[in-house]
Amino acid sequence: MSALPKSRLRTGDLFALGLHGVRVHPMRAALSALGIAIGIAAMIAVIGISTSSQAAVREKLAALGTNLLTMSAGKDLLGADTKLPPDAGTRVLRIDGVETSGWTTEIDYHVYRNDLTLPGETGGLRVRVAGGDLLATTGTALASGRWFNAETEKHDLVVLGAGAAEAMGITEPGNQVWLGGQYFTVLGILQPSLLTPELDSSALVGAGIAAERFGFDGSPTVLYERSSEERVPEVRDLLPATINPEAPNEVSVSRPSDALAAKNTVDQAFTGLLIGVGSIALLVGGIGVANTMVITVLERRREIGLRRSLGATRANIRNQFLMEAVLLALLGGLVGAGTGFAVTAIVAASNGWKLEVPVSVLIAGVLATVAVGAVAGVLPALRAARTSPAVALSS
Amino acid sequence: MTAPMIELVDVSREYGSPPTRALDGVNLRVERGELVAIVGPSGSGKSTLLNLIGTLDRASAGQTRVAGYSVEKLSDRQLSALRAHSIGFVFQQFQLSEGVSARDNVAAGLLYTGKPARERRAVATEALERVGLGHRLLHRPAQMSGGERQRVAIARAMVRNPDLLLADEPTGSLDSRSGEIVVEILRELHASGTTVVVITHDRELAQRLPRRVGIRDGRIESDERDTVLAVSA
Ligand SMILES: Nc1ncnc2c1ncn2[C@@H]1O[C@H](COP(=O)(O)OP(=O)(O)OP(=O)(O)O)[C@@H](O)[C@H]1O
Ligand SMILES: [Mg+2]
Numbered sequence: 322m323s324a325l326p327k328s329r330l331r332t333g334d335l336f337a338l339g340l341h342g343v344r345v346h347p348m349r350a351a352l353s354a355l356g357i358a359i360g361i362a363a364m365i366a367v368i369g370i371s372t373s374s375q376a377a378v379r380e381k382l383a384a385l386g387t388n389l390l391t392m393s394a395g396k397d398l399l400g401a402d403t404k405l406p407p408d409a410g411t412r413v414l415r416i417d418g419v420e421t422s423g424w425t426t427e428i429d430y431h432v433y434r435n436d437l438t439l440p441g442e443t444g445g446l447r448v449r450v451a452g453g454d455l456l457a458t459t460g461t462a463l464a465s466g467r468w469f470n471a472e473t474e475k476h477d478l479v480v481l482g483a484g485a486a487e488a489m490g491i492t493e494p495g496n497q498v499w500l501g502g503q504y505f506t507v508l509g510i511l512q513p514s515l516l517t518p519e520l521d522s523s524a525l526v527g528a529g530i531a532a533e534r535f536g537f538d539g540s541p542t543v544l545y546e547r548s549s550e551e552r553v554p555e556v557r558d559l560l561p562a563t564i565n566p567e568a569p570n571e572v573s574v575s576r577p578s579d580a581l582a583a584k585n586t587v588d589q590a591f592t593g594l595l596i597g598v599g600s601i602a603l604l605v606g607g608i609g610v611a612n613t614m615v616i617t618v619l620e621r622r623r624e625i626g627l628r629r630s631l632g633a634t635r636a637n638i639r640n641q642f643l644m645e646a647v648l649l650a651l652l653g654g655l656v657g658a659g660t661g662f663a664v665t666a667i668v669a670a671s672n673g674w675k676l677e678v679p680v681s682v683l684i685a686g687v688l689a690t691v692a693v694g695a696v697a698g699v700l701p702a703l704r705a706a707r708t709s710p711a712v713a714l715s716s
Numbered sequence: 717m718t719a720p721m722i723e724l725v726d727v728s729r730e731y732g733s734p735p736t737r738a739l740d741g742v743n744l745r746v747e748r749g750e751l752v753a754i755v756g757p758s759g760s761g762k763s764t765l766l767n768l769i770g771t772l773d774r775a776s777a778g779q780t781r782v783a784g785y786s787v788e789k790l791s792d793r794q795l796s797a798l799r800a801h802s803i804g805f806v807f808q809q810f811q812l813s814e815g816v817s818a819r820d821n822v823a824a825g826l827l828y829t830g831k832p833a834r835e836r837r838a839v840a841t842e843a844l845e846r847v848g849l850g851h852r853l854l855h856r857p858a859q860m861s862g863g864e865r866q867r868v869a870i871a872r873a874m875v876r877n878p879d880l881l882l883a884d885e886p887t888g889s890l891d892s893r894s895g896e897i898v899v900e901i902l903r904e905l906h907a908s909g910t911t912v913v914v915i916t917h918d919r920e921l922a923q924r925l926p927r928r929v930g931i932r933d934g935r936i937e938s939d940e941r942d943t944v945l946a947v948s949a
Contacts, residue, residue: 325785328797329830345815627811630772631872632800632828634793711773714807715763 328632330640339644342617343652350649353613356606357653357693358660361686363599365661369678370668371592377674378582385460385516387578388553392544392560395571403571407539409564410453416559418552423455424541425523428531430501432479432524434489438499444488448500450537451480451525458545459517466494466509474527478508484521486510500524501535516577517545606653607693614646614701618708625705626713639706646698647691654690658683719784721880721911722746722769727778728934729764738764740934741778746913748879751906753922754915756931762915763884765931769913770803770882771795783879800828804873804910808885810865812857818844818868819853825872836875843871847901863894870901881905883914887921895921 343350392413394403405424406412413422430448431440455461456468467473468480479500481491486507489498497504505526514520531537544564548556553576561569618625625638633641662678669676722744729739738761746752754762767773768780771787780787783802787795804825812821822840823833831839844850847867857865866886873881883902887895899921906912914925922928930938 325790325794325797326801327830328793328800328828330828331830331832334827334833623811624813626772628828629796630770630799630803630805631825632796634796634828636793637796637828709773711764711767714767714772714811 328634328637330633330637335637335640335644336648338641339648341641342613342645343649349613350652353609354606354649354653354656356602356609357650357690358606358657360599360601360603360606361654361657361690362660362664363602364596365658365678365682365686366664366668367592367595367599368682369661369665369676372679372682373665373669373674373677374672376677377672380675381515382578382582385578385581386547386550387576388550389459389516389545389547389577390553390557390560391517391575391577392546392564393573393575394540394542395573397568397571403568404538404540404542405544405564405572407541409541409544412563413544413546413560416546416548416556416563418548418556419546420548421454421458422544422546423451423453423458424544425449425451425455425520425525426531426537426540426542428535428537430535432485432489432501432505433499434491435497436499436504445522446485446488447519447523449523449525450528450531450535452528452541453545455520455525455545456511458547459514459520461514461517461520462512464510464512466507468509469527473508475529475533476527477503477505477530478527479505480509480511480525481507482511482521482523482525483513485524488522498524500526503534516581519543603689603693607650607697610646610650610653610694611697611701613649614642614698615704617645618642618701618705621705622708622713622716625708626710626716629708629710630714635706638708639702642702642705643695643698646702647694650690650694650697651687654687657690658686661686718748719781720745721748721750721783722913723779723781724768724775725779727768727775727780729761729768729773730776735776737934739768739775742931742934742936744929744936744939746911748911749906749909750927751903751912751925752914752927752929753925754913754929754931755917755919755922756937758917760931761934762931764934766882766884766913766915769880770805771799796828801876802879804876804878804881806866806869806873806881806883806886808888810857810862810869810889812865812868812872814857817854817856818849818860818871821857821868822871822875825875829876839875840871843874844868846874847871848897861894862890863897866890866894866898867901870898870905874905877910879911881910881912883912885915885917887916887918899924 394405397403410422410424413419427447427449431443432446432448479498491507494507494509496507557574560574561572565572628638665678666676724742724744727739727742728737730737756762768775769782771782785798819837819840822843823836826836826839841853844853847870849864849867852864886898902912916922927941929936
């Protein structure tokens, strides 16, 4: 009695067998893969959109720098507004690593398009005294006109923030605005300031004219400074005591780039919701695949019997149907990944972001569908493998 | 002395509960190279017997030996291997895959032997030529007559060069002329050394085969041989 040769199915043939169902019933395959496609598309789009938008924010921040710190005069123990010492802007430059500084002081005057505007209609615009190297420090550029110099800061001149100019309908320097009970001539107009949006709604005047006309005492209310990136943490610690040695606790320090990053991060709750919907679609998709497989196995009992008569082992039959379920799910997964990627690309393009979908997410999505298919297929496949060949052939 | 191709000793097969006996104490011995007809009325247990011989089913009691192997002692894997390499089946209902060409249907006969697809196709083409269907290679089963379909099914059983060919009513769905061609092919296979067991309702067909085993109510009722062709064990 010679040793029995083995029954053997090639891997390539197993793949071909797995595609049998898709080939014979393409419509059924498409519909049962649809749920999985939707689930994967939703998840990949959510993750892709969120990473693309974060990448856009990171890029913006890299351009603007994260080395800008803002100090504001806080309240004293009695709750009264405090001011920074008049020399705060120069003191801060003494800290090792600090490169530039600038400051503003909000004063209690208002700016209007002309003297006919009703006093209540300030439009939320503020008049601020500006000093130091404000534009370079805050990374704000001039849209038109010019910035103050030692001479012009003593005259009836104003530089408008982007929002202020727009609110008053002023498009170019040389126009006049009604400020603190007299006309000021517009010297320059700023571009929008991403890190310091408070400048956008400001009408900025020089310290010289402010001292002369508005009783400005030289004390800043907000101080900006920029240091080298790596010195930021130390500078941050040294700032309060350096600026206001008498009352360091009254100075509050913040980093505007942090606020910008937080504001632009896609809402976590919303992302969570979409991921949840995606998972449910994936689950329902898995149930759809399982359902299709149950029907397929029932319909193909004769085929199972025939294959067993041709020498298929139980494992061969089980693997065939498992493979079919996995390929069905994979089909949905690939279509879904493609769709999710396309949706991300469209959203990114319409927002002007660079498209960024982590490859690991795409791979994880496809692997997830393989897992879903395997889980969905396992019971029908086991049932197929258990079918008695004699009974299956006579059905 | 070579072992017989088939050896059944006191084999019974019961179904359901309370058990009903489809086969009841069957003893049968078929030597290598025989051509045997199994005849009997409907429900007598012919298909049950053939499934046991073909290792598609296991007996409830008794010993079944096929090609020298004790079926009781083999695992599912081993039985599958035995079928893949040594046993060919032909069914009354052909059991062809619909969406697939005649050649690929036949090539499927070698699927579980691990031969590469190219080689399977080449052997399938050859087998189809042998059954006179060399001009129908790419036809689908639906495009063929019943007789042609059964010849495709026989070609599928032939590609493995099985030692044993089992046919359950191979002419049952065919007109007499197509049936005649099928019987002729089975005879050729037998002539080339294959042991062939054919179930048939057709008394006339059975008479033309060298050995006829009669079965009734799950028992072997008669076993006739044409003396000229009888082989002594
Ligand atoms: N899977 C099964 N479950 C229960 N009873 C069965 C099963 N298969 C066969 N039987 C019974 O066993 C007996 C023999 O059946 P079998 O199919 O072997 O007969 P047969 O001789 O092939 O008949 P036919 O000529 O009609 O094909 C019958 O009474 C049948 O009802
Ligand atoms: Mg029968």
